[in-house]
Each structure stands twice: as C-alpha cells, then as structure tokens.
Amino acid sequence: MAYKIVEANCTGCGACEFECPNQAISEKGGLFIIDAAKCTECEGAFDSAQCAAVCPVDDTCIPV
Amino acid sequence: MASRVVSLASIVRPKDLAKRRAEPAACGGGMDPATWDKVKDHPCYSEEAHHFYARMHVAVAPACNIQCNYCNRKYDCSNESRPGVVSEKLDPEQALRKVMAVAAKVPQLSVLGVAGPGDALANPHKTFRTFDLVARALPHIKLCLSTNGLALPDHVAAIRDHGVDHVTVTINAVDPEVAERIYPWIFHDHRRWTGREAARILLDRQMEGVAALVASGVLVKVNSVMIPGVNDDHLIEVNAAVKSAGAFLHNVMPLISDPAHGTRFGLDGQPGPSPAELSALQERLEGGAKLMRHCRQCRADAVGMLGEDRNEEFTLDRLDGEAAYHPEAREAYVAFVEREMEDRRMAERTARQALPAGAETMLVAVATKGGGRINQHFGHAREFQIFEVDGAGCRPLGERRAENYCQGGFGEDERLEAVLAALDGVSAVLVARIGDCPRRRLAEAGIAVLDDFAYEYIEPSVMACFARMIAQRQGYDTLMASA
Ligand code: SF4
Numbered sequence: 030m031a032y033k034i035v036e037a038n039c040t041g042c043g044a045c046e047f048e049c050p051n052q053a054i055s056e057k058g059g060l061f062i063i064d065a066a067k068c069t070e071c072e073g074a075f076d077s078a079q080c081a082a083v084c085p086v087d088d089t090c091i092p093v
Numbered sequence: 094m095a096s097r098v099v100s101l102a103s104i105v106r107p108k109d110l111a112k113r114r115a116e117p118a119a120c121g122g123g124m125d126p127a128t129w130d131k132v133k134d135h136p137c138y139s140e141e142a143h144h145f146y147a148r149m150h151v152a153v154a155p156a157c158n159i160q161c162n163y164c165n166r167k168y169d170c171s172n173e174s175r176p177g178v179v180s181e182k183l184d185p186e187q188a189l190r191k192v193m194a195v196a197a198k199v200p201q202l203s204v205l206g207v208a209g210p211g212d213a214l215a216n217p218h219k220t221f222r223t224f225d226l227v228a229r230a231l232p233h234i235k236l237c238l239s240t241n242g243l244a245l246p247d248h249v250a251a252i253r254d255h256g257v258d259h260v261t262v263t264i265n266a267v268d269p270e271v272a273e274r275i276y277p278w279i280f281h282d283h284r285r286w287t288g289r290e291a292a293r294i295l296l297d298r299q300m301e302g303v304a305a306l307v308a309s310g311v312l313v314k315v316n317s318v319m320i321p322g323v324n325d326d327h328l329i330e331v332n333a334a335v336k337s338a339g340a341f342l343h344n345v346m347p348l349i350s351d352p353a354h355g356t357r358f359g360l361d362g363q364p365g366p367s368p369a370e371l372s373a374l375q376e377r378l379e380g381g382a383k384l385m386r387h388c389r390q391c392r393a394d395a396v397g398m399l400g401e402d403r404n405e406e407f408t409l410d411r412l413d414g415e416a417a418y419h420p421e422a423r424e425a426y427v428a429f430v431e432r433e434m435e436d437r438r439m440a441e442r443t444a445r446q447a448l449p450a451g452a453e454t455m456l457v458a459v460a461t462k463g464g465g466r467i468n469q470h471f472g473h474a475r476e477f478q479i480f481e482v483d484g485a486g487c488r489p490l491g492e493r494r495a496e497n498y499c500q501g502g503f504g505e506d507e508r509l510e511a512v513l514a515a516l517d518g519v520s521a522v523l524v525a526r527i528g529d530c531p532r533r534r535l536a537e538a539g540i541a542v543l544d545d546f547a548y549e550y551i552e553p554s555v556m557a558c559f560a561r562m563i564a565q566r567q568g569y570d571t572l573m574a575s576a
C-alpha cells in the first residue's frame with residue numbers, strides 16, 4: 030500500500046517532501062512524485078499520512 | 094515592462110545640491126533610539142528611507158504550513174502583484190546569484206527578504222541557507238523574513254544567530270473565534286488541525302513567537318489583513334495586543350479579493366475594504382503600535398524600490414555568469430542619499446513655515462515613481478500616495494491603488510472611473526504631466542490637477558499646494574465680499 034500524488038493538482042510547493050518520514054517523495058520537473066516502494070503510508074510513524082495532511086490542495090496526495 | 098523601471102538618474106535632481114548646514118537627524122516619531130537606528134535606512138519601515146533604498150525578496154520558500162482563506166496556493170501568474178504570489182521558484186544558490194546580479198545593478202539595494210511564496214519558516218533550511226550565502230557575499234545587506242508565526246517559536250534562536258533583525262508576522266486576529274473564519278486548517282506537530290482548535294494553536298504560537306523575538310532583540314513588525322465583517326473592528330484588539338507584546342510597527346493591509354483568484358474569500362464574494370474604510374480603520378489604530386502608511390503589498394519575489402518591481406529584469410534565464418558587484422557605486426549612492434535627505438528636510442521646513450494658519454484640512458494625491466519626488470505621468474500612475482495636509486504640516490495616509498488607465502486606446506473611460514474612485518475625497522493631484530482630457534474630467538469631479546510641482550520633493554510640494562489653494566479661495570472670498 031502506498032500514496033500517490035495527483036499530478037494535475039500538485040503546485041510543486043514541496044511541503045510533502047519535507048514531512049515524509051521515509052524520503053519517499055522527490056521533485057521531478059517542478060512537481061513532486063512518491064516512490065511507492067518507499068512509502069509506508071506513515072504506518073507506525075504518524076497517525077495520518079503526512080503528505081496528505083500538509084498538502085494545500087485537497088485530494089492531491091491520495092492512497093493508490 | 095519598461096515603464097515600471099526607475100533609473101537612478103530619474104531620481105537625482107539635475108542641478109547640484111548646495112552644501113547645507115547639517116540638520117538634526119529626523120527623529121523616529123517616538124521610537125526608542127535603538128529601534129530607530131535599526132530601521133532608519135530600511136526601505137520598508139522608514140518613511141524617509143523608503144524613497145531611497147531598495148529591497149528585494151527571493152522566492153526560496155514555496156511550502157506553507159497553514160491555509161488562509163485569502164490565499165490560493167495554486168495561483169501563479171506573473172501579472173499578479175499580491176503578497177505570496179510569485180512566478181519563479183529559486184533554490185538558495187540561485188537566490189544568491191540573483192541577489193548578486195541585483196546588487197551589481199542597483200546600488201540602492203539594502204534589504205533582502207524571504208517572504209514566500211509559502212512561509213519562510215515552513216522552509217527553514219532553504220531560508221537560512223539563503224541568508225548564510227548572502228551574508229557571506231554581501232555583509233552590508235540587512236536580512237528579513239515574513240511568517241505566519243506557526244513555526245516561529247521553533248526558530249527564534251536561528252533567527253537571532255543569523256543576524257536577522259526584522260521579522261514580519263502576519264496576525265489577523267487574537268481571538269480564535271475570529272481566526273477560525275480566516276484559517277480553515279493548520280499543519281502542526283505532524284497532523285492537520287481544523288476549526289477553533291487550529292485557530293487557538295496558531296494564535297498562541299504567534300504571540301509566543303513575537304514575545305520570544307522581542308526578548309532576543311529582534312525587531313518585530315506585525316501585518317494584518319483587513320477583512321470587512323470578519324476582523325475589521327477586531328483589529329483594534331490585535332493592535333493593542335501586538336503593541337503590548339513589543340511589536341514596533343503594525344501594518345494593516347486591505348484584503349484583495351477577486352473570484353478570479355480562486356481564493357475562498359474571492360469565491361464567496363467576501364469584499365475587500367474601500368480606500369475610505371481602510372483609512373478610517375488606520376485612523377482608529379493610530380494610537381497603537383506605529384503604523385506604516387507607505388506600505389505597498391510587494392510580491393514575495395519583488396525587486397526594487399517600494400512601489401516598483403524590476404523582477405522581470407532579473408529572472409533566472411537572464412542572469413549570465415557571475416555578476417560583478419562594485420562597492421564604490423553603493424558608497425557613492427549612500428553619500429548622495431545623505432545630501433538629498435538633508436536638502437529635502439530643509440525644503441520641508443521652509444514649506445512648513447509658509448503654511449496658512451486655520452483649521453482647514455485637505456487631502457492631496459501624488460503620482461510618483463520613487464525617490465521622494467513628483468515624477469510620474471498621471472496616465473502611468475497605478476497608485477497614488479495620499480497626504481493629509483493642514484496648517485500644522487502634512488502626513489502620509491498611504492497608497493490608494495487604481496487601475497493604470499493609460500494602457501493604450503480602449504476602455505479609457507472605465508479606467509479613468511477607477512482612478513476617480515481611488516481619488517474619492519481628494520482636493521488636488523500633483524503629477525509630472527497629464528493629458529487635457531483627464532485634466533478636464535478631474536476638474537469636473539472637483540479635483541484640481543497641478544503639474545507645476547513636477548520633479549519637486551513630495552512633502553514640500555503638498556504643503557505649497559495647500560497654501561496656494563487656501564490663498565486662492567481667500568482671494569475669491571474677498572472678491573465676492575467686496576462685489
Ligand atoms: S504538498 Fe501537495 S502541492 Fe505541494 S508538492 Fe506535495 S503534492 Fe504537490
């Protein structure tokens with residue numbers, strides 16, 4: 030299980046990259062993507078998915 | 094846009110400035126000497142210095158940790174000029190290149206700020222790395238940052254250690270009930286908070302951060318966005334609270350609201366305040382923390398003197414290699430400013446002595462590109478500086494924005510209407526030049542246009558204009574009485 034970023038919604042602000050406990054998020058061409066292999070949905074680290082909690086655009090960081 | 098660029102030459106008076114006897118330095122209007130010393134050359138804070146020194150912001154902080162109802166983080170348009178809206182994202186190394194390029198071309202540059210487009214302290218590594226690089230290359234540049242305050246308590250020591258001496262905190266409320274109508278959510282301590290709880294955390298962190306900064310000797314300015322029907326009256330309480338917390342300035346800015354911006358307030362039809370409503374509130378706050386009346390809401394990537402924006406000259410693709418920075422140009426400019434300030438103080442004193450006695454008050458508008466002079470064509474003015482003048486002197490009441498009505502052939506009538514609305518209550522406008530048609534329209538609206546103060550100092554001209562208009566009216570009254 031992992032999260033993904035809806036490309037069309039991403040503003041490229043990078044807030045999610047900074048919060049991810051697993052360095053699963055990186056910049057690509059001004060927008061951000063999640064490496065599904067590294068994403069743990071924040072299980073065991075935090076109560077909620079950090080990328081979704083910080084993202085300024087609703088429904089942009091969502092479970093795959 | 095070439096018309097928005099002010100060359101150094103345009104603000105230098107053509108003739109030589111005579112040597113003048115040294116005047117006592119302008120006082121800080123009741124500010125304590127240590128504070129005044131920190132802000133007297135700051136283009137954002139000193140009414141005198143903002144004519145002469147330039148600031149720039151670099152957009153190294155794109156992430157944010159709260160959502161405001163007046164902000165749409167998806168919005169990004171180079172035609173926009175609202176705070177928090179920028180078109181070019183920079184990393185700290187690119188920011189340094191840009192600062193060096195600007196410093197090489199603009200000797201006035203004295204302040205570097207990080208203000209967004211997100212929150213400076215939601216991107217602490219990029220913000221402080223930028224400050225490190227710039228402080229090493231250009232130690233004379235003052236550093237400042239803007240923040241919503243949520244992360245502020247965590248970074249007070251870093252702010253002090255990096256020598257940042259000005260921090261702007263945006264505080265729109267001190268009561269969570271008011272704040273929850275402005276902030277739908279915050280991200281704090283690894284989770285998203287909403288409603289009253291979010292508002293309470295944010296407000297507590299803001300005041301905690303302000304107090305800690307003040308205690309470490311860092312200057313704190315507070316910005317508030319005036320949102321009619323939401324926090325307008327409440328800003329009186331905010332003013333009292335931030336003043337007692339030790340903020341040296343409280344700046345109230347109008348909400349800029351338009352459905353096209355896609356902000357919550359814009360979409361809900363929440364209006365911004367009219368110029369008159371803003372002035373009325375600023376008047377009521379006057380007794381509180383000193384207000385900054387000449388603030389323009391500059392963009393997070395703004396470059397230049399207040400009121401102009403030269404960012405388009407310095408976009409990344411235009412920066413070639415290492416820019417050569419010449420300290421001599423800056424030193425010469427600083428010397429010029431010293432003379433100019435002395436000269437204008439003298440002119441102000443002379444004009445003040447010639448003011449007519451009496452209880453009459455008048456509003457006078459000025460079109461200027463900077464440099465403290467009346468040097469803009471009426472048709473190019475995007476905003477007017479408003480002054481209140483009476484027998485005792487003149488005081489700036491801040492800017493009123495109007496659509497730039499001179500943008501080629503069509504729709505001039507509507508744009509002139511916008512200018513007339515912005516000039517509501519104004520008796521006279523001082524401009525460098527004006528066309529016959531707008532002059533007539535202004536006269537019909539009861540507004541006198543004077544272009545014979547072109548290129549003169551602003552404040553002495555405002556006072557002279559007032560003296561002349563009063564004298565004309567008295568002459569007319571005497572004539573009528575004797576007829
Ligand atoms: S926080 Fe959201 S908008 Fe910002 S970079 Fe991540 S996915 Fe994109």
Ligand code: SF4
Pocket residue numbers: 031032048049050051052053054063067068069070071078079080081
């Ligand atoms: S859900 Fe958690 S682990 Fe997965 S990308 Fe988002 S922040 Fe990283």
